[in-house]
Amino acid sequence: MKQLFLFLVALLGSTASMAQCAMCKTTIVNNVSNGELALADGLNFGIMYLFVTPYLSIAVIAAIWFYRYKQHGKKKRRPSFA
Structure with a gap:
């Protein structure tokens, strides 16, 4: 049971971190293309x-x-x- 819980926490944590990186990248690309x-x-x-x-x-x-x-x-x- 403990292993299943740790697996789900790791899976959900990695999904959230990938989404954050995509948002940061999009913000940076938009700002750089505008010259900032x-x-x-x-x-x-x-x-x-x-x-x-x-x-x-x-x-x-x-x-x-x-x-x-x-x-x-x-x-x-x-x-x-x-």
Whole structure:
């Protein structure tokens, strides 16, 4: 039952997202054909912002984790006596 529910949610969600993309595309095409490029530039910037933000966040978290891990490893080392 749970799998059927998840399948229906995924199916209905994808239909709505495809319709939204078609509306955005139509709006952009109409504005560009009328010589208004500001909306297209803004949409392109928004898409790039949404594309880069998750990767940048993951990179920052990974860098912080890496440097803290290295610092933590240096503090715990004890000199070995042979």
